[in-house]
Amino acid sequence: MSPVIGVLALQGDVREHLAALAEADALARPVRRPEDLDALDGLVIPGGESTTMAKLAAAFGLLEPLRERVRAGLPAYGSCAGMIMLADKILDGGAGQETVGGIDMIVRRNAFGRQNESFEAAVEVAGIAGGPVEGVFIRAPWVESTGAEVEVLAVHDGRTVAVRQGGLLATSFHPELTGDHRLHAYFVDMARGGTTAHR
Secondary structure (H helix, E strand, O other): OOOEEEEEOOOOOHHHHHHHHHHOOOEEEEEOOHHHHOOOOEEEEOOOOHHHHHHHHHHOOOHHHHHHHHHOOOOEEEEOHHHHHHEEEEEOOOOOOOOOOOEEEEEEOOOOOOHHHOEEEEEOOOOOOOOOEEEEEOOOOEEEEEOOOOEEEEEEOOEEEEEEEOOEEEEOOEHHHOOOOHHHHHHHHHHHOOOOOOO
């Protein structure tokens, strides 16, 4: 059976993630209301603007249900702003900026620079066969530090750009913009329970 994977559809690269998940043999669904979280096998939190995304999630009554589902073990994958949303702590956040949390890490917002400093780079990601993943970095964060339970999956220019903690996965970059769906397939396998949780 194909797992049902939701994509938080408040802002950001929703359509691209839905398409990538479908290519990776998942049943992809947009998530806009708390009831949309029911019966999901996994959730993607896309890129966008993390402060706006957090405010919209709160306004739509989604923030606390998201936290509850993640705490209860729902697999989740966050790209770019989604990485920030899954961080337990953030640096350079907006005043009172909230996150869903779940990954024991400190993330720095916009760490790789502004919009006009966006770039693409080949990134070796542990657990992804077939060579480097092409990463699109747009106002991308990086991980400043991680707790003992967090596995670092990828580093670029000496900075941590992909991590995993149990059923939670996060990347600084946008794989959904490249046509390479291996990271989405990796997450779909996590949602199936097929990719072994490290540590």
